Each structure stands twice: as C-alpha cells, then as structure tokens.
Amino acid sequence: MDENAKLSFDGKTIELPIITGTEGEKGLDISKLRKETGYITVDPGFSNTGSCTSAITYIDGEKGILRHRGIPIEQLAEKSTFVETAYLVIHDRLPLKEELEFYSKGFTKHSMIHEDMKTFFRGYPQNAHPMAILSAMVCSLSCYYPEFIKAEPTDDEIENIAIELMAKVRTIAAYTYKKSIGEPFVYPRADLRYVANFMHMMFSSPVKEYKIDPEIVKALETLFILHVDHEQNCSTSTVRLVGSSRANLFASVSSAICALWGPLHGGANQKVVEMLQRIHDDGGDVDKYIAKAKDKNSSFRLMGFGHRVYKNFDPRALLIKDQCKMVLDRLGIHDPLLDIAVKLQEKALKDDYFKERKLYPNVDFYSGIIYKAVGIPLAMFPVLFAIGRMPGWIAQWKEMIESPCARIGRPRQIYTGENKRDYIPMEKRS
Numbered sequence: 001m002d003e004n005a006k007l008s009f010d011g012k013t014i015e016l017p018i019i020t021g022t023e024g025e026k027g028l029d030i031s032k033l034r035k036e037t038g039y040i041t042v043d044p045g046f047s048n049t050g051s052c053t054s055a056i057t058y059i060d061g062e063k064g065i066l067r068h069r070g071i072p073i074e075q076l077a078e079k080s081t082f083v084e085t086a087y088l089v090i091h092d093r094l095p096l097k098e099e100l101e102f103y104s105k106g107f108t109k110h111s112m113i114h115e116d117m118k119t120f121f122r123g124y125p126q127n128a129h130p131m132a133i134l135s136a137m138v139c140s141l142s143c144y145y146p147e148f149i150k151a152e153p154t155d156d157e158i159e160n161i162a163i164e165l166m167a168k169v170r171t172i173a174a175y176t177y178k179k180s181i182g183e184p185f186v187y188p189r190a191d192l193r194y195v196a197n198f199m200h201m202m203f204s205s206p207v208k209e210y211k212i213d214p215e216i217v218k219a220l221e222t223l224f225i226l227h228v229d230h231e232q233n234c235s236t237s238t239v240r241l242v243g244s245s246r247a248n249l250f251a252s253v254s255s256a257i258c259a260l261w262g263p264l265h266g267g268a269n270q271k272v273v274e275m276l277q278r279i280h281d282d283g284g285d286v287d288k289y290i291a292k293a294k295d296k297n298s299s300f301r302l303m304g305f306g307h308r309v310y311k312n313f314d315p316r317a318l319l320i321k322d323q324c325k326m327v328l329d330r331l332g333i334h335d336p337l338l339d340i341a342v343k344l345q346e347k348a349l350k351d352d353y354f355k356e357r358k359l360y361p362n363v364d365f366y367s368g369i370i371y372k373a374v375g376i377p378l379a380m381f382p383v384l385f386a387i388g389r390m391p392g393w394i395a396q397w398k399e400m401i402e403s404p405c406a407r408i409g410r411p412r413q414i415y416t417g418e419n420k421r422d423y424i425p426m427e428k429r430s
Helices: 033-037 073-079 082-091 097-109 115-123 130-144 155-181 194-203 214-226 234-243 249-260 268-281 286-294 315-331 336-350 352-356 363-374 378-402
Strands: 004-009 012-020 026-028 057-060 065-068
Touching (some): 012 033, 065 082, 065 315, 073 214, 073 315, 082 097, 082 378, 097 155, 097 194, 115 130, 115 155, 130 155, 130 249, 155 194, 155 378, 194 214, 234 249, 234 378, 268 336, 268 363, 286 336, 315 363, 336 352, 336 363
Antiparallel strands (some): 004 012, 012 026, 057 065
C-alpha cells in the first residue's frame, strides 16, 4: 500500500509520498512541493535532503555499517582487490574471472598518457599543489579523447572511458609527485598490478628501482578500497551536479577533485598530520592536548576523531587500524609524529569523555599515519584519496546519466537581499 505524509499550512493540506529504500530508509518526496504550494524547503548543507536514489552504497551511521552493492566493506577489505571492488561498484556485481582480467589488462594497456601532456606538467611551477595539477590534467584528458564527449554515451563507451580514466589517473598522480620534487617521470610497468604500479611510478628513479613490499602494497590497496565510495558526500554530489548538465566524465571528475581538495573533505587526513606536528612542536605532551580537546573554552580540536555520518566507530577505521600498526612495525618507523599519534589514539580510546561522545579515530586518522610512514608527502594525501574514490565517482556519474528520472541540478534559494531600488549616477552617490 502506498504511504503518504500530510503537510498542513495556510489552511490547506497536501500529501507527500513516502519513499522507502531496500534497507528501510524513508524519505518524503517533495518534488512537487513548489508547484503545488509555491514553497520550497531550506536545508543548509543538505543534511536532510536526498538528491537522488542510488543502488551503489548503503551507510547506517548509527550501527557503523558500510556496504557497496550490498557487500559489507569488511568482506571487500579482507577478500577483494581494488580493481575487483572498482568493477563491483561500477557494474553492480562482482566480475567473472575473464571480466576481471579484461579490466586489469585495460588498466595496463591504457596507463600511459599522451606524450604531449608532459608539456603541461612542465608549464606548472614546481611548488604547485598536486590537487590543482590533478584536476587540470584529468579535465585535459577530454581534449585527447573527443570520441567520449557525448551527451548520451553507450554502455561500451562508458566502459572504455572508465578504464581510460582509472588507468591514467594513477599515472597523472605519480607524475604530479615527480614534478614537485624535480625528478624525471617514471613509466608504468606492464608486469605490476594497479597499486604496486602506482608505487613504482611514485618512488622509482632512473638510478634506483623501488622495491615492492607486498604487505605495504596491501595496506595502500586496503585504503583505496575503503575510499571507493561513501554515498552523497561533497565530491560525489559535485560529480552528479556537474554531470547532470551532461558534462562528460572527465569534466565531472575534475570538478569532484576540486571539491575533494578542501580540508573538510579530502584534506582531513592532512589536518591530522598538521595537528600531530603542532603537538610535537609544543613539546609532545599528549595529555595536555587531550585536556585541551575536552575544554569547551579551547579552540583546539582532535582532528581525525569522530565523523559526521558515523555515530559509532567508523567501520573503515576498524579495518585499517591493524594495517597501520603493521606498516609501522614492518618499516621500523621511529617518527616522533607517529609516536604521538599512537599515544593520542591509546589515551582517547580509554577516556570516558571521548567514549561517551563516541569520538573514535576515523579513517582519516589512520590513513594520514600510513601515508606519512610510507613516504607520501602531505600535499599528496588528497591525491591518493582521489585515486581511491575514482570508481565511486564513475559509478555515481554512470548511475545518474542512465536514470530516466535524472534532471539537471538546480537548487532553489530564499532571497535575503535588498528590495527593488533605482540606479544612482556616480555624481549623486555619497
């Protein structure tokens, strides 16, 4: 039986259909509200507004649940690979053996970027932020693949552009890093898998080949899997909004990279390391900063603790916590910032103040520590986030353009400016 909610105001009542998701989530369909009443809703930050229905990712923040296409993130992190998980979110099912091989070979085949694009890298200053370069270079891919610039691409065309984009983004990211340190670019190798190849391009040089450690590769691959998709976050909503105009995938993802750049989104793990540096520079007294975080009159906040969506432990943090310890132990790292992070985590987890408020370490806390331990510079943190989120952006763009209900995004507003007034000539202004 169809359900409806009733909204009464100004002496009239209208019915709003109730939409129920497969996990029991409920929403009020207000798509006809303005047409029938002349009113709109006001929801800063869209915290209570669903912009779409989606079959890609399910989150229950109260219970700490995250699933992609129905499969728990715990199973994907333990049993899957990044490439297989990417196929899952884009295609709504796990790949067959031959399909996974086709995907993997496609990433190898298309991992090179056009040689002309190297001139773009040379044109940027050495201290340019990697996210600025990444966004610009991804958008410029549309110049080299005009055959994909279509308002209504076919399934095969979407498949091809997805493989091209995922293959090339890691190469662009690695080249961006090499540009920042003044080293020559390192070409991808055909014998390495997705994550190992990225590390090879990042850390190898003409005089020394980077030694691939399978355990370290697994830790980074797990991080990529944990970042694959996360519902309608800021950057994902950007992909859908830009793509709703029928902008191509390169342009849509380029805009998402810019959204991810912000310190409240993809830059959060960078803020964690900056916080650790602040504590270190002030003598490394962890207890002092725990007290500051608990003091309501202090402006200090523990970065990497708590989450807007999860009101319990971030399930991704639970999965990466042990990987973090393994990386530190395996690399024999004795970094004072990492020592502070470990102490901070231990004390916060035992403190009733944080436990009562459910302020547990989130994925950004652990990812920042792992990246730093592996040797990833601070400015590259959101770039690695972008690589991991790429399959989700592609899947969301694909789902949006294939939806028969998709419309160009056009939020409304309530105007609060001046009423009508006349233009005043310059000589009469005072």
